[in-house]
Each structure stands twice: as structure tokens, then as C-alpha cells.
Amino acid sequence: MLCSAPLRAQNADPQLGAVARLDGEITLESERRDLLVGIPLSQPVPWRTRLLADPPRAVVDFRTLDWGDLDPATIPLDGQATALRTGNAGSGWSRLVIELDQPMGFTRAGLTSDAETGAARLALRLSPIDEADFARQAAALAATDNGIPDSALRGGGGRAPLGMRPTLVVLDPGHGGVDPGAVHEGTQEANVTLTFARELAEALERTGRYEVVLTRDSDVFVSLEARITVAHAAQADVFLSLHADALADGEAVGATVYTLAEGAADAAATALAERHDRDDLMGGGVDLTGTDDTVAGVLMDMARVQTRPATDRLARALVGGIRDADLHMHRHPWQQAAFSVLKSPSVPSVLVELGFLSSDADRARLGDRRWRTQMERALIAALDTWVAGEVALQDLRLR
Ligand SMILES: [Zn+2]
Numbered sequence: 001m002l003c004s005a006p007l008r009a010q011n012a013d014p015q016l017g018a019v020a021r022l023d024g025e026i027t028l029e030s031e032r033r034d035l036l037v038g039i040p041l042s043q044p045v046p047w048r049t050r051l052l053a054d055p056p057r058a059v060v061d062f063r064t065l066d067w068g069d070l071d072p073a074t075i076p077l078d079g080q081a082t083a084l085r086t087g088n089a090g091s092g093w094s095r096l097v098i099e100l101d102q103p104m105g106f107t108r109a110g111l112t113s114d115a116e117t118g119a120a121r122l123a124l125r126l127s128p129i130d131e132a133d134f135a136r137q138a139a140a141l142a143a144t145d146n147g148i149p150d151s152a153l154r155g156g157g158g159r160a161p162l163g164m165r166p167t168l169v170v171l172d173p174g175h176g177g178v179d180p181g182a183v184h185e186g187t188q189e190a191n192v193t194l195t196f197a198r199e200l201a202e203a204l205e206r207t208g209r210y211e212v213v214l215t216r217d218s219d220v221f222v223s224l225e226a227r228i229t230v231a232h233a234a235q236a237d238v239f240l241s242l243h244a245d246a247l248a249d250g251e252a253v254g255a256t257v258y259t260l261a262e263g264a265a266d267a268a269a270t271a272l273a274e275r276h277d278r279d280d281l282m283g284g285g286v287d288l289t290g291t292d293d294t295v296a297g298v299l300m301d302m303a304r305v306q307t308r309p310a311t312d313r314l315a316r317a318l319v320g321g322i323r324d325a326d327l328h329m330h331r332h333p334w335q336q337a338a339f340s341v342l343k344s345p346s347v348p349s350v351l352v353e354l355g356f357l358s359s360d361a362d363r364a365r366l367g368d369r370r371w372r373t374q375m376e377r378a379l380i381a382a383l384d385t386w387v388a389g390e391v392a393l394q395d396l397r398l399r
Contacts, residue, residue: 030079037124044120051138058098065094103134163391170236173197174243177221182246184357239349246358254330258351260342311348321382
């Protein structure tokens with residue numbers, strides 16, 4: 001089902017994501033002076049640790065974890081643990097509290113996931129520390145509780161990782177409204193991209209593996225900033241901008257995949273930061289009402305997340321997918337350019353020129369439903385390849 005972008009953006013609330021369950025028994029085990037804690041989960045979820053004083057307690061919070069009918073009193077205690085409690089820590093976090101008979105600090109904490117079953121296990125090691133160290137660690141861990149979900153620190157994304165939920169694709173049909181894009185022999189690029197985006201969205205959702213948000217679903221003008229904002233608000237995994245431009249020389253033929261040129265992302269971040277500082281986002285004719293936090297989030301993401309390799313892998317997968325389907329590709333199928341609409345570095349973003357309206361052959365292909373279906377299948381196959389690769393890398397990182 002397709003809805004308008006703002007609606008879907010709301011539905012993409014991470015708190016509405018899949019809920020993990022406890023997948024076995026919580027284990028406590030003393031090893032010399034250390035305490036080992038094992039927590040089996042049905043799937044990886046973002047998590048964070050805390051220390052609380054008086055009495056000393058070790059706290060583990062999980063994002064969207066359902067404790068089910070667990071009675072923590074039935075869990076066998078060992079070593080320095082004197083009591084165990086579970087509860088709700090608010091804002092979608094579930095809490096496990098381990099009461100300790102002495103000050104201890106986390107000396108190891110890691111989530112591993114099983115690539116085959118998708119199950120996960122959080123392993124913690126607590127070691128005795130003195131009062132002063134305990135106070136320092138407690139303060140340092142509390143300082144990370146800044147209202148922003150600590151998913152940025154661990155677990156990633158504030159929702160189930162890629163591969164454990166539908167991949168969220170933002171499709172961006174280029175142009176629209178007062179901006180028809182390229183116009184050739186009565187064909188408008190804005191219409192071509194919208195038709196293709198709608199068909200691709202339907203095909204993607206039909207697989208059950210993808211959710212799609214469109215930056216526009218009618219012939220309306222959408223600013224470049226608003227297109228990027230939609231991708232961020234929806235927490236897109238992939239941003240695909242679809243175009244079918246005309247080129248002056250009239251010789252350009254075939255599909256082309258564009259990624260943002262090296263260095264351009266930094267320039268975009270700087271420009272956006274400057275605009276934000278000047279507080280003229282409203283004055284620029286861009287309606288970003290109520291999206292100030294999003295813009296702030298965008299800037300934070302830019303500083304924090306390096307998606308360049310993921311974007312390159314995406315471009316490579318798309319070129320491969322289109323080529324494997326024997327569809328017409330440009331003689332330089334992967335190009336880099338400073339397209340503004342790609343300046344969304346925290347979301348892997350590519351621009352696909354499906355073909356060029358200035359080419360008679362391309363224009364005929366774009367108008368042919370059969371050809372479009374082939375191209376849509378090729379893009380879905382390419383996205384499948386990319387997602388599988390990212391999931392494999394993600395599993396490696398979680399280990
Ligand atoms: Zn265009």
C-alpha cells in the first residue's frame with residue numbers, strides 16, 4: 001500500500017518496529033572475582049549499559065524488548081549478584097537491574113548475532129572496581145543518556161537492523177509541478193519519473209521485503225531540501241532519485257547511475273550547517289515547519305555516519321543489476337556528480353538516469369511498459385543484492 005510521504009514517515013517510528021523477546025534463560029555466573037551475564041534475545045536490538053549507586057547496581061537497557069512472563073526472582077543468582085529485577089525504562093526501553101554486593105564496572109559488553117537463526121546474545125562481564133572508579137563510570141555512562149536514543153552508540157538505527165525488517169526505500173521521482181524537467185517531443189520527464197516510481201514502488205512492496213516512501217505521489221513541486229528531509233524523517237535505508245534527463249549533445253543513451261562526487265558531501269554539510277545557523281530555512285521558500293529537529297539530526301548524522309562505502313556498494317549493485325538484465329546502459333554506467341538531491345550522506349543515495357529523453361531510442365523504451373517492468377525487476381534484484389551484502393557486513397560488525 002502506498003501512502004503520501006509524511007504519513008509513511010510517521011509510521012516509520014522506530015518504536016513501532018519489531019519487538020524482540022527473551023530467547024532463553026538469563027545466566028549469571030561468577031568467574032573468580034568477575035560476574036558474567038548472558039542475555040539471549042530473539043533478534044539484535046539496540047542496548048545500553050548504566051551503573052547506579054547506593055546500592056551498587058548494573059543496569060542494561062534494551063530497545064523494544066518484551067520481557068514476556070519472565071519472573072526475575074526465579075533466575076539463579078551467583079557471585080556478587082544479590083538481586084535481579086526487570087522493568088520498563090520508558091521511551092521504548094526495557095530494563096534489567098542487577099543488584100551487586102560491591103562496586104563493579106563493565107569490563108566487557110558485546111552483542112553477537114547468529115546469521116542463520118537471527119537470534120542474538122548480549123554477553124557482559126563485570127569486574128570489581130573501587131568506589132571512586134564506580135562513581136566515575138556511573139557518571140560517564142549517565143552522561144550518554146541525553147534523550148537521544150543511545151542506538152547511535154550501540155545497536156544502530158534505533159530499530160531492528162537491516163535484514164530483520166523490510167528495507168525502507170525512499171523513491172524520489174525527479175521534478176514535478178512547476179518544474180517539468182526535460183521535455184522532448186511532448187514527453188515530460190516529471191511524468192516519466194512519477195510513472196516509473198509508482199510502478200517500482202508497487203513492485204517493491206509486492207515482494208514483502210521492502211517498504212516504500214515516495215517524495216511525491218502527484219505532479220507537484222518538491223524542493224531538493226524537502227526530498228532529503230523526507231528520506232531522513234522516514235529513516236530510509238536507501239534513497240533512489242529517478243530521472244530521465246535530456247542532454248544537449250543528443251547522443252547520450254542508456255541508464256546511468258550517479259553517486260555524489262567525493263568532497264561534495266562535505267560542501268553540502270557545510271552549506272546546510274551555514275543555512276541552519278542563519279536560521280533562514282523558512283525564508284528560502286522551503287517549508288520545513290516543525291522539522292527543525294530533523295535538520296539538526298541531519299547535521300549530526302553527517303558528522304557521525306560514513307555511508308560512502310555503502311553508497312558505492314549500492315551503485316555497483318545497481319549497475320550490475322541493470323547490466324545482468326541486458327538493459328541498455330550508458331557507456332560510462334557509473335558517474336559521479338554534485339547533484340544536490342544526493343547530498344544526504346547518512347542515507348546511501350544514488351541518482352538513476354533511467355534513460356535520456358533526448359534519445360529517441362531511450363524515449364521509446366521509457367514509454368514501453370514491458371521495458372519498464374524489466375528495468376523495475378533489475379533494480380529490485382540489485383537492491384536485493386545490496387541488502388544481502390549490507391546484512392553480511394552488519395553481522396560482522398555485531399560480532
Ligand atoms: Zn532530471
